[in-house]
Amino acid sequence: MEIDLLKGSSRTLLNRVLLAQETWIALAILVLGLVVSMIAPKFATSGNLLNIFQNACFIGIMAIGMTPVIISGGIDISVGSILGMCGVTLGIVLNADMPLVVGIAATLAMGVLCGTVNGAIIAYVKLPPFIVTLATLSIGRSLALVLTNNQVFYEFGRASESIVALGGGYTFGLPNVVYALVVGVIVLHFLLTMSRWGRYLFAIGGNEPAARLSGIPVDLIKISAYAFSGFMVAVTAIFLVGWLGAVTNSIGTGYELQVIASTVIGGASLTGGFGSALGAGIGAILVETIRNALLLAGVNPFWQGTFVGCFILAAVLLERIRSVRR
Amino acid sequence: MEIDLLKGSSRTLLNRVLLAQETWIALAILVLGLVVSMIAPKFATSGNLLNIFQNACFIGIMAIGMTPVIISGGIDISVGSILGMCGVTLGIVLNADMPLVVGIAATLAMGVLCGTVNGAIIAYVKLPPFIVTLATLSIGRSLALVLTNNQVFYEFGRASESIVALGGGYTFGLPNVVYALVVGVIVLHFLLTMSRWGRYLFAIGGNEPAARLSGIPVDLIKISAYAFSGFMVAVTAIFLVGWLGAVTNSIGTGYELQVIASTVIGGASLTGGFGSALGAGIGAILVETIRNALLLAGVNPFWQGTFVGCFILAAVLLERIRSVRR
Amino acid sequence: EEREFALVFKVLNNAFSPPIQAGCEAAAKKLGDVKCTYIGPTEYDEAKEVQLAQDMVTRGVAGLGISAGNPKAMARIMKMAKEKGIPVVTYDTDVLPEDAGLRSTYIGTDNYEFGVALAQKVLAHKKNGTVCIQSGAPASENLKARVQGIRDTLAGVTKDKGVETLTGQNGWTEPAGCPVYNNDDITLAAQQVRDVMTNNPELSAFVAVGGWAQYAPEAYKQAMTPLKARLDSKDLVVVFGDNFGPQLPLLAAGLSHYNIGQRPYDMGFETIMALDKLSKGGTVEPFIKTGTEICTPEDALTTCGKVAN
Amino acid sequence: MPVLARLEHIVKDFGAVRALDNVSLDINEGEVLGLMGDNGAGKSTLVKTIAGNFQPTSGTYVLEGKPVQLSGPADARRHGIEVVYQDLAICDNLTASANVFLGREIMKSLGPLKVLDHKSMNQRSAEIFRELKSETRPADLVVRMSGGQRQAVAIARTRLAKSKIVLMDEPTAAISVRQVAEVLALIRRMKDQGLSVILISHRMPDVFEVCDRVVVMRRGRKVADKRIAQSSPEEVTGLITGAIQTA
Amino acid sequence: MPVLARLEHIVKDFGAVRALDNVSLDINEGEVLGLMGDNGAGKSTLVKTIAGNFQPTSGTYVLEGKPVQLSGPADARRHGIEVVYQDLAICDNLTASANVFLGREIMKSLGPLKVLDHKSMNQRSAEIFRELKSETRPADLVVRMSGGQRQAVAIARTRLAKSKIVLMDEPTAAISVRQVAEVLALIRRMKDQGLSVILISHRMPDVFEVCDRVVVMRRGRKVADKRIAQSSPEEVTGLITGAIQTA
C-alpha cells in the first residue's frame, strides 16, 4: 500500500488491495500453511501458529524499524550490532540492580543513540549508508565485547522477574511481544500515511534533491529514520532479553540480512520511495512460516536456506511484476 | 586511478597519483606500519610482513573479483557462499580420487556457474543485485551443507600433495597465493584500462540506459562481471583449500562484508562507475595490517572491530574529499 | 507406537554435530521403537535454537535432549516441557546450576575440568613461562569455562578464586594480543596460529580449547614445522582440544603434544538411552560423564579417537 | 514600479569557479523579467541565490527594503518567493497533490494529533490544476505523467501561497507548443495579479512575448539590463554570444 | 529525391498504450525532416523505432528498398542510422572521447591482443570537436562539462561513421541561443553532405529555419506531412494542438 494510493486515488479499493504486495505475501503464507497442514497436521494447531507468530516478532519489529530507512533510500546493516549493544546495555544496567524502568530507558537511549550516530554520519558527512552502517556493524559488535568484557549476564537484580515477565510473558493468551509488533505496525502505518514525517520520508526516497529544494529538512528526517530504526532495535532487545533471560554479546549476529530480507519481501524497494509498515511484519512472518513448515514437514534442515532464498527471489519478482502493472 | 584519467588527461601524472585513493591507502598502511614498529619491533620483520601479505591474499583475490561487479553498479554479497560451494566442490571431486586438474576445472566451473546464475537473474529478470545475491547467499550456504552432508574433507586422494603444494607452497620465497593476487591485479588492471569489456563496465556503471542505447550488450557484460567474480572466488577457494588442507562447508561465512569493505576502501563506489584493480588489493592489505598491528601492539582483541570500522569510515571519507577535489 | 526423541543442538554447521547425530541415530536404531529427531540452527543463533526447542515442546515429542546455547532461555523451555510431562536431559552444554532441577541429567563433559586437563598437560612439561590461549566465539559459555579452567590451573588457584588474564601468577603470563578468538572461522584460526608463532618466538605453551586451527591441517603444519626442534625438545608445549580426524595425523607427527577429545558420539547415544529410561518411568544419574580422551603422538594413529570418529 | 527585491554586488564562488561576479539587479513589482545567457552563464545560480538555496559569497540581498540572509528555500518562501526549478524537482513516487503541497502540507486535527489532510490537499490541488487548465488528477502518481502534466505540477506549487516573486528556470524547455502557450499565458496572468516573475529561457520569442525587461548574463556577469521595448532579438543574441560587449 | 527509408503502417503498443498508430513515413536522401507534436504524441517512440531500440508491434520498415528487422541500436548503426537521444545518453564518469566512441572503440594490436587505442580515439574526437567548433577536450571527464559541451559530445558520436540518417531528438531543448545556432548550422552542413536528418523539436523557428519538410504527430498518429514552403507556423501549431484536424 503506497502512501499515495491511500486517499482519493482513481483506483478502486479492491484494485488497490489486489495490487498490494502484502496481499500476495499473506496469500503465500496461507497457501504454504494449507499445503503443510496436509503433510503435518500439527502445523495448524494453535500452539504452533502462536510459536510462528512469536518467533517472527523479533525480526518483524526490527523490520518495522528498517522500513523508514529503506523508504528514505538508505539501508541499515548495523541493526544486528545495535541489537547487541542494546542487549548488553540492558544487561549491564539491570545487573547493577537498577529498576526495570531505568534499564528500559537506558536501552532505548542506546538504540536511539546508535541510530542517530549512523544517521548523522550519513546525513552530514554524506557517506553512503551501506558503508557507514557496515563500519558501525563492526564497531558495535566490538564495543559490545569491550563493554561486557565478554561476560554473559544471567542476573538482573531486582528487575529479574519483571523483565522476564515482560519479554516472555503472555497477556490475554498472546505473548507480549506480539502486541509490540502489532502496535509497531499500527504506529508506523499511521506515521507513514498520516504524518508529515512519513510524507517526507517518501519524498526523500523518491527524489532527494527535490525534497531539499522543497525546504524539507532532509538531514534531520534521515537522522530520525535511523534513530527510529535504532529505537525499534532497542525495543526488540528488551523483549528478546526478557524472553531469553540472558544477554550474550553475540546476540543478533547476522540478523541484518534477515531483517532486510523481511522488509524487501514485504514490498519495500532498496532504491527508496516505497515500503509499508504492514509489509515488514508480514515479510517476517513468511520467513518464519517457511522455517517452521519445513521443520514440521520433516525436510532436512540443511535445505532450509534454499527455500528461504527462493522465496526471497519469488517475492521480489512478484513485486516487480506488480509494479509494472501498477 | 580511474580508467579515463589514464591516457592523455589534462592533469599531470603526479597530480593523478596524488589524487588516487590507492596512494592514500598505501600511505595509511605505511604510517600504521611505522607507528606499530615503534611499539612492537616484531611488526617489521620479514616473516610478519609475509604473513600479513599472505593473509590478505584470500580476501584480496575475492575483492579483485568484486571490483568489476561494483564498477558496473552491482554488488555481490553471495561471495562467501560461493566460496563455500567452490571449496566443497573441490573437496568432493578430489576426495573421489580425481586428478588435480579435474578438481580445479570443476571448482572454476562451479564458481563461474554460481556467478553466471547471479548475473543472469540480475540482468534478465532485472531484480536488484543486493536482493538476488542475498537470496543466493542463503541458497549457496544451504546447498553446501546438503552436498557435503556436513562432512569435513581432509583426504584429497592422489591429488593430496599437489593441491597442498599449490595452495600452501612457495615459489622464489613467496607464497604461491601472492602471485595469484599480483597476477589478478595486473590482469584486471589491463582489462579495465585497455579492453572493451572494462570500458563497457564503466559505461554501465556510469549510465546504464546510455550504455544500452549505445548498443553495448549490457546484459552480457553484467553477467560476465558476476561470472568473473565467481571465477575469482573459485581461484580463492583452490588456494585456500590447498593452504588449509581441509574443506568444511562453513568456509567463507561472513566474508562478503570483508570483501566489500576492501573494495570500497580501495576506492570503488557502490553507486557504480568507479573502482580499480589495485585498490581492491590494497584495501584488503590495509584491513589485514590493522588486524595484525593490533595483535602485535597488544591491544585487547575485542577492540579490533572498532579500529577496522573506523578505518572503513576514514577511507570513504577520504574518497569523498578526493572526489570533490577531482 | 514409535517414540520421537528430539535432540536440539546449538549449531548444525560444526564438526561436533555429525558424531552427535550418528550417536543419536545409532541408539534409536538399537532401541528399535525410537525415532531420533536431530535439529538445530544451521548457523549459530541462540534465539533460533530456543525457538526450535519450543517448537519441539509444542509438537509434543516423547523426550527432549538439549544443548543449551543460551542456558537461561533454555531453562524456560525446559520448564514448559516439564509442565507438559516431557522428560528433558541436557547434553554437551548444561543449564546454570540453579536450573539443574529442570533436567533429569547432564550428559557430557565438564568444561571447566576440560580446561584444567588441558592446563595440566602444559604443567607436566613447563612450570612457568608464556602461554597463548586460542578460543572460538568469545561469547560461548563452554569455551569460556575451558579458558577459565586453564588460567586457574596455570595460576595455581581454585575455581572460586578465578583469575582474569595471566600476568605473572605462578610464573605464567599471556603475551600481548592473546588470547586469540577466531569466531569459529578456520582460516582465521590457522592464520592466528602462524601469527602468534611468528611474533612470539619464545612462547612456552600454546593451548587451543578447540580444534579449529587443526581443521586446517596443512596450514597448521606449515606454521608449526619450522618450530619442530622446539616442539621435540618440549621447549614449546602445544595442547589442543578435540581429537577429530584431521587432527590426529598432526599429533602423530609431533606438531602438538596432546589432543584432549570429547566424545560427541557418546553424548548423542547416551542422551537417547537416558530419554528411553526416563520415558519408561526410570531414573538416571544426575551427571553422566561421557568423559574425555587424552591422545598422545604415540597412540594417535592407533587406539585414540576411534570413538569420536 | 516599486522595487521588491534588490541584489547589490552579489558574488558567488564554487571553489575556484566564480559563478556570479558582482551582479546587481532590481526586481520590480508586477514586472516580468527575462533572464538570458549562454549555458553556464550563471542564470540558475542567480535564481538559486534569490531563492535562498545558495548564500552569496559576498554582496547584499535586500528584500522589501531590508537586507536579508535567507537560510533556505523554506525561508525564502516565507518571504513570498516561489521557484519552478529547471529540473522540476518533483518526486515521482508521490501523487500530484502530494508534490504540490510538499513541504507545506495542510494538516488537520485528529484528537490531540495533527495529521495530513489528504482531502483538502486534493481539493485545493484540483482547483489549481483547473485554474491552470491542466488535466492533471491530484491523486495520481506523478511517475505516470507526461512532461506537460509534470510542468503543471511544478507550476501549481507556486500558486499555493500569496507569493510576491516567482522564479521560473526554463519552464518551457521541453514542453510542446501548446503547453508553451499555456505557460506564457499563465505568466501574464501572474503579472496581472501584481506578481514579479523572473523567466529564465533560451527561447528568444518567449522572452520577447511576455517580458517587460531583459537581463543578459555572460560568464557570471550581468552585461545588459534593458526594457524589452528598447531592445531586439538581434541585440540580445549578440549580447549572449559576446558579439556585443555590453548594453 | 530517392527514398532512403520507408515506414509502412507502423503500430507500436506499450501494454494498453498505443504510442504509434498506423504511421507511414518516407525519409528522403539529403532532406531535413522536422517532427513536431505535443508531449506524448509519440515522437520519441517513432525515433526509437527507426533507430532499432523498439521493434514495431506491426507494420513494415523498409531500408534502401529492403524490409528490415533491426535487432538493436548497433544493428541500426550498421545500416547507417545514428541518433542523438533526447536525454543525451552520456556516461558522466567517462571522458568525452570515451563517450564519443562508446560501443565502437578503436582497437589496436598489442602482440596477439586487441586493446583500446586511447590515442587514436582522442585524436579523432579532437578533430570532430574542432569540426563542430566546440571547445570540448577529449580527455576530460564529462561530469565537469557544460550543457553545450555535453550536446557536442552527443552530436560528435553521429560524425564517427559514414552515416546516412541522423535522428536528433530535441537537440536544442536546453541549450543557449549561440549553441542553437551552431546545432542548426551543423544540421545544414549534414544535409549538404547528402545526409537525411530527422529533427524533433518543440521550437517552431528552428524547424522552419532548417527543415525541408514537417511531419506532425498527434496522439500516436501522423496528422500532417507537408513541405515547409507550403506550410506556416500557424498551421503547424493548429495541427499540434488539434485545432486543425489534418493537413
Ligand SMILES: Nc1ncnc2c1ncn2[C@@H]1O[C@H](COP(=O)(O)OP(=O)(O)OP(=O)(O)O)[C@@H](O)[C@H]1O
Ligand atoms: N553546485 C555547484 N558546484 C560547483 N559549481 C557549480 C555549481 N552549480 C553551478 N556551478 C558552476 O557555476 C557556473 C554557472 O552555472 P549555472 O548552472 O548557474 O549556469 P546556467 O546559466 O543556469 O546554465 P544553463 O543554461 O546550462 O542552465 C557553471 O560554470 C557551473 O559549472
Ligand SMILES: Nc1ncnc2c1ncn2[C@@H]1O[C@H](COP(=O)(O)OP(=O)(O)OP(=O)(O)O)[C@@H](O)[C@H]1O
Ligand atoms: N517504454 C515505454 N513504456 C510504456 N509507455 C511508453 C514507453 N515509452 C513511451 N511510452 C508512452 O508512449 C507515448 C508516447 O511517448 P513519446 O515519448 O514517444 O512522446 P514524445 O512525443 O517523444 O513526447 P515528448 O515531447 O514529451 O518527448 C506516451 O504516452 C508514453 O507514456
Ligand SMILES: [Mg+2]
Ligand atoms: Mg540553468
Ligand SMILES: [Mg+2]
Ligand atoms: Mg520525446
